[in-house]
Each structure stands twice: as C-alpha cells, then as structure tokens.
Amino acid sequence: xxxxxxxxxxxxxxxxxxxxxxxxxxxxxxxxxxxxxxxxxxxxxxxxxxxxxxxxxxxxxxxxxxxxxxxxxxxxxxxxxxxxxxxxxxxxxxxxxxxxxxxxxxxxxxxxxxxxxxxxxxxxxxxxxxxxxxxxxxxxxxxxxxxxxxxxxxxxxxxxxxxxxxxxxxxxxxxxxxxxxxxxxxxxxxxxxxxxxxxxxxxxxxxxxxxxxxxxxxxxxxxxxxxxxxxxxxxxxxxxxxxxxxxxxxxxxxxxxxxxxxxxxxxxxxxxxxxxxxxxxxxxxxxxxxxxxxxxxxxxxxxxxxxxxxxxxxxxxxxxxxxxxxxxxxxxxxxxxxxxxxxxxxxxxxxxxxxxxx
Amino acid sequence: xxxxxxxxxxxxxxxxxxxxxxxxxxxxxxxxxxxxxxxxxxxxxxxxxxxxxxxxxxxxxxxxxxxxxxxxxxxxxxxxxxxxxxxxxxxxxxxxxxxxxxxxxxxxxxxxxxxxxxxxxxxxxxxxxxxxxxxxxxxxxxxxxxxxxxxxxxxxxxxxxxxxxxxxxxxxxxxxxxxxxxxxxxx
Numbered sequence: 001x002x003x004x005x006x007x008x009x010x011x012x013x014x015x016x017x018x019x020x021x022x023x024x025x026x027x028x029x030x031x032x033x034x035x036x037x038x039x040x041x042x043x044x045x046x047x048x049x050x051x052x053x054x055x056x057x058x059x060x061x062x063x064x065x066x067x068x069x070x071x072x073x074x075x076x077x078x079x080x081x082x083x084x085x086x087x088x089x090x091x092x093x094x095x096x097x098x099x100x101x102x103x104x105x106x107x108x109x110x111x112x113x114x115x116x117x118x119x120x121x122x123x124x125x126x127x128x129x130x131x132x133x134x135x136x137x138x139x140x141x142x143x144x145x146x147x148x149x150x151x152x153x154x155x156x157x158x159x160x161x162x163x164x165x166x167x168x169x170x171x172x173x174x175x176x177x178x179x180x181x182x183x184x185x186x187x188x189x190x191x192x193x194x195x196x197x198x199x200x201x202x203x204x205x206x207x208x209x210x211x212x213x214x215x216x217x218x219x220x221x222x223x224x225x226x227x228x229x230x231x232x233x234x235x236x237x238x239x240x241x242x243x244x245x246x247x248x249x250x251x252x253x254x255x256x257x258x259x260x261x262x263x264x265x266x267x268x269x270x271x272x273x274x275x276x277x278x279x280x281x282x283x284x285x286x287x288x289x290x291x292x293x294x295x296x297x298x299x300x301x302x303x304x305x306x307x308x309x310x311x312x313x314x315x316x317x318x319x320x321x322x323x324x325x326x327x328x329x330x331x332x333x334x335x336x337x338x339x340x341x342x343x344x345x346x347x348x349x350x351x352x353x354x355x356x357x358x
Numbered sequence: 359x360x361x362x363x364x365x366x367x368x369x370x371x372x373x374x375x376x377x378x379x380x381x382x383x384x385x386x387x388x389x390x391x392x393x394x395x396x397x398x399x400x401x402x403x404x405x406x407x408x409x410x411x412x413x414x415x416x417x418x419x420x421x422x423x424x425x426x427x428x429x430x431x432x433x434x435x436x437x438x439x440x441x442x443x444x445x446x447x448x449x450x451x452x453x454x455x456x457x458x459x460x461x462x463x464x465x466x467x468x469x470x471x472x473x474x475x476x477x478x479x480x481x482x483x484x485x486x487x488x489x490x491x492x493x494x495x496x497x498x499x500x501x502x503x504x505x506x507x508x509x510x511x512x513x514x515x516x517x518x519x520x521x522x523x524x525x526x527x528x529x530x531x532x533x534x535x536x537x538x539x540x541x542x543x544x545x
Contacts, residue, residue, distance in 0.1 A: 003532060005525045043475075047528070047535055048499050050480030054492070055500035059382065059416050066383040 011044050230287040231311045237281040239319040287311045296343040299335050367433040374422040385415045393441040414441040423502035491527035
C-alpha cells in the first residue's frame, strides 16, 4: 500500500483542515467509495498520532530535564555558598586562634627578654647613648620623668638633674596630675589611624597622683613602649607682620637646656632682624618618636609636638598674621591648632613663601 | 506589548514561532504559580499541577504555531484559559464523566476505523527512525512549523527540499509500519 506524493499531500490538507470548498467535497465523495483511500487515510492518521506522541514525550522530557537541572543548579549554588561561608568561618577561627597564640608567645618572649638583666642593661646603655648623641645641649629627661604619651613605663635614662631643675620639673608635673601609665597591648598600626590609636589609649588611661619623689625607675616585663618623647625645647617664634615683613623677627636656636624656658638667639640671623618679640611667642616644642612612623604634628596653642622629625634637624617657627609656620630645610609648613595629630602641609602660596623666606 | 518578567508577550510569541524550545522552560516557570493557584482554587489537587502546567505550556507552544493564531489578550490570560480547559478535562476524567474527544489525535485510531493498529508499535517505530526524518515529521505534524522554519532548523537548502524530504520520510515510515503488521490487520 504505497502512497504517492499527491495523495499524501491531499490527505495532509484534509487532516489539517486546509482542504476546503469543491476540493473538500470531491475528496469526501471519493472517500466514501474508495476503500483504498480510506485505508490510506486511516494509516496516515495512525502514523501522525504516533509522531505526535513521540514529540510530545520529547518536549515533556526536555521540560523535566531543564527544570530539574535548574532546581539542582539552585540547590548546588546554595550548597556551595553555605560550604564557602562555613570554610571562611573556619579559616577565620583558625586564623584568630593562631594569632592569639603567636601574641602569647611574643608576650612571653618579651617577658623573658626583660628578665634578662644583661640585655636590659645593654638596652639601657644604648638608649642613653642615643639620647646623648641627639640631644647635645638640649634639655634631657629628668630622672624618673614620666611622659604623658609614654604608653608604658620604660627604664629612664640615667641623668642627673640639678636641684633647680628638679624643682622646676616637679612644679611642672604638679600642674599636670594625670599621666598615662596604662599597659597597652601592641596594636596594629596599619589598620588604625594615629588618632584612633590615641583615642583608644586615652579611654584606657587612668589618673594617678604622683610627685617626682614617688616615681621610681620601674621595670615592667609586660609593658610595650609606644610613642616616645625624645626631647623638649622651648622655641620662640619669628613673627612677621603682613605690612612690614621684617618689622618683627625672632630667631630661634636649637639650644636646649633641661627644663629651660630661655631663648637664645643666633647672632647671624639676629643681625638681619630688625626687631625681636619675646612676649607670648614662645612655644614648647616636643620631638616625638612615633612607633607607627607617623610624620606630622599636634599643636594645642602652647605645645607643638613634632612626629617624625629628628631632634638634630633645625626647625624654625614663624608666625604671620597669627598663623604659625614651621620651617625645615627651606620647606615651610603651616601649623594649625588641633587636638588631634595632623600631617605636615607644605605652604605652596608663592607670595606667602616669599614673605616667610625673607 | 505586555511585559512578563523580563520577556514581553511579543518576544515570547516570536521565540515560539522560531522554534526556540528554551522558551518552554521560561513559560513553565513563569506561569507555574499562576496555574497552580488556579488549580487549587478550582478543586484540583497538588499532584496534577505539574502535569497540567506542562501540558498547558506545550499546548500554548502548538497553538502559537497555528496560522490563525492571534494574540488578543495578555499571554497569561490566554495560557490560563488553556490551563482551565486542561483542568476541567482532568476533573471530568477523574469523575468518570469521560467523553470521547473526537478532536484528539489518539481518537483517530478508534475502534470503528478500517485498520486495527497498535499505537505503541507505531510510537516505537517513530522513536527508532532516522533522527532527521523524525524531527522533520515532528516539526511538521506536532509543532506545526512552516516549511521555512523547518528548513532553518534542519539546515535544508530551501522549502522545496523540506517538501520532498517530508514525503520521502513519511513514505519510509509508512513502509516500516506496514512491515510490522500482517495483511490480516487490514480489513
């Protein structure tokens, strides 16, 4: 029962409803009488039904596969995410555990170092040597002095003070009753700004009353030394007025005497100056060694704390229109009053620089 | 142009007409919750939801291919109408109010036909036939793709190739079917 293309197309048209009008009538009439055509029609219908069933199942399977695949993908994503989160958590726990163990080890190693008296003596000698090198003709630490920014007690240098100096220092200390004598763990400077570290330390400070006599050289094994005051000098400020550039001029020396408030004027510069001002233009200048390598300053109006500047570097203080400037190596930086530490900001204004350089 | 999710109705219809089967997965996901809530509100049970959604999406696929298809409402409304028919059909079947649907292709092989053929044998023969022929006949009879779309999907040179190849494939399939039956099967 072979089928020719013409009959095949005719049956297809009839089944799809495309066959209409006279052609449809003629086909139906033929169908009634032609048994062979009836068989062909039925066979074609049956085969089409088979084809449709196969395709239907194919599409259903396609849908099932894709939907379950997507669901599995979602599940896998959630599962993977949870695994990653758990792994990160575990890594963090291990990391912090190891870190705390290492810190404990360091503490114990510090302790053993400090217990070693020979090492202690060596360190002390080196520190003294360093201070003496840097602070020639400068006021050195009075014995048993405690600095407000010394975060831990370190062995003080062996410096003998005169009675007059001791009295003066005692007077100064009496005015300032609060000291930082807190044991502070070494923090990570990279992760915190200088100000944050200072703030943190300030919250941990405790106040104690003291006098010079009460303070004894202390060795504390668990202490860590942080920002350290290297030297203090009193500097007068060379003042300019905007109108008359050289009207008032004061030159500052780097001569430092222990606890001294005196000012020495260098002769070479003094000759150039027309006028000196001594009143209310003296600033306490402190050289600090920052453990986090901070370069900058802190100025509260009376005291200028310098960080990252070596003590033997010549610095001059200049004042113009009630603004303070710091001159170092021909570079001039503006100094602003601030309770927090600031970085040096170089003066770039050419007119201002011209005035200040004169 | 109605927007459903990220794909507009217009684009969906376009994708169906081009024979992009991936759109079926999108439609299934897109309309699943809609059809599900309709089924549950209208006496359907949880276990028939997936089948009805699947059948609905495939019916939509087939209907869009028909030359007379014209989208006059939202595609979601049209799809829900299909789902409604599917559900009522299913409920009737379950309530033993089954009625022979003369339009259904399976009923073409009814007891009053002149040939007594086993449907499952034909299905098996179709499954085993040459892939290109099977696809060609499927696209033509089930999906309702026009000759141009079939030519594109099967990389045929032109629509004439589709016509001639279609006849050849059907003739071959018919011969195989006939080989599996005795002359006695035919009245």
